[in-house]
Amino acid sequence: xALRSLVPALLLVVISHAAIAQALPEVSRILPEVSRILPExxxxxxxxxxxxxxxxxxxxxxxxxxxLADRAVPLCFEAFAVLHSGVSRTPLYAxxxxxxxxxxxxxxxxxxxAFHDEDRLPEDDRASLADYLRSGYxxxxxxxxxxxPSAVAQAxxxxxxxxxxxxxxxxxxxxAAIEESVRRLASARGEIFVVTGPIFEGRSIGAIKGxxxxxxxxxxxxxxxxxxxxxxxxxxxxxxxxxxxxxxxTLRETAGLDVxxxxxxxxxxxxxTLPEPQEFxxxxxxxxxxxxxxxxxxxxxxxxxxxxxxxx
Numbered sequence: 001x002a003l004r005s006l007v008p009a010l011l012l013v014v015i016s017h018a019a020i021a022q023a024l025p026e027v028s029r030i031l032p033e034v035s036r037i038l039p040e041x042x043x044x045x046x047x048x049x050x051x052x053x054x055x056x057x058x059x060x061x062x063x064x065x066x067x068l069a070d071r072a073v074p075l076c077f078e079a080f081a082v083l084h085s086g087v088s089r090t091p092l093y094a095x096x097x098x099x100x101x102x103x104x105x106x107x108x109x110x111x112x113x114a115f116h117d118e119d120r121l122p123e124d125d126r127a128s129l130a131d132y133l134r135s136g137y138x139x140x141x142x143x144x145x146x147x148x149p150s151a152v153a154q155a156x157x158x159x160x161x162x163x164x165x166x167x168x169x170x171x172x173x174x175x176a177a178i179e180e181s182v183r184r185l186a187s188a189r190g191e192i193f194v195v196t197g198p199i200f201e202g203r204s205i206g207a208i209k210g211x212x213x214x215x216x217x218x219x220x221x222x223x224x225x226x227x228x229x230x231x232x233x234x235x236x237x238x239x240x241x242x243x244x245x246x247x248x249x250t251l252r253e254t255a256g257l258d259v260x261x262x263x264x265x266x267x268x269x270x271x272x273t274l275p276e277p278q279e280f281x282x283x284x285x286x287x288x289x290x291x292x293x294x295x296x297x298x299x300x301x302x303x304x305x306x307x308x309x310x311x312x
């Protein structure tokens with residue numbers, strides 16, 4: 001990054017010495033996390049299933065639509081696994097195992113947004129931060145930041161390999177409510193497996209910057225290994241969308257993906273009763289001091305990432 005392009009960001013940091021003072025402890029917390037992540041930076045798992053602990057019975061979702069397999073790469077993270085497509089430049093799915101303990105741990109992790117390119121993927125096959133700039137879409141998580149049981153796992157969830165272009169109104173209302181409802185279900189039942197993904201339907205699919213395909217629908221599939229129940233939320237990627245519960249068999253036909261291949265067909269044919277998504281509060285309004293603190297943290301994070309890229 002040219003020094004001239006860093007000047008505006010540095011000027012923002014100087015706005016408030018107090019903000020920087022508050023941000024420095026956060027940076028100190030980030031440094032050991034970065035050192036843990038760096039050894040993984042060149043690791044791309046060569047075959048499925050990657051991270052078998054994230055999949056029901058250790059079996060990764062199966063692509064029933066062969067067109068989706070083109071330039072598909074499995075990636076393993078601390079608390080989730082994805083299959084990334086170099087065609088859509090998005091993940092095709094993200095898989096998680098949520099437990100009562102992991103959800104409890106995740107609620108104690110302070111959110112710190114740090115979206116970043118996924119350097120393990122070929123540059124031509126991955127999305128970039130520039131693709132989403134002024135795109136009109138949110139950077140929507142598949143494996144939510146709110147599910148991540150540690151600061152390292154949360155930082156990994158902001159990889160663009162885990163992100164799709166999502167309608168802003170949907171992402172910030174109904175979809176957030178679905179994510180919270182699934183966490184509460186995991187807390188109530190003790191353990192569930194979750195697979196989240198986009199669906200691309202129709203002959204004319206939108207793309208941001210002509211590169212990153214925009215999903216027409218989103219799904220979040222759930223399997224309870226204790227009861228054998230399974231089902232999925234299915235939602236259009238649009239403002240004012242309404243969700244519906246579908247069976248895994250219906251989802252397979254719609255998405256071209258068998259999300260839990262080890263389940264018997266009888267379980268896939270019937271949709272479990274899914275919790276009604278409930279809106280929830282993320283807390284009170286942000287103060288100006290909180291804004292300055294987050295601004296300083298974001299700038300320092302960005303500078304640190306650029307430094308790491310320059311070194312390595």
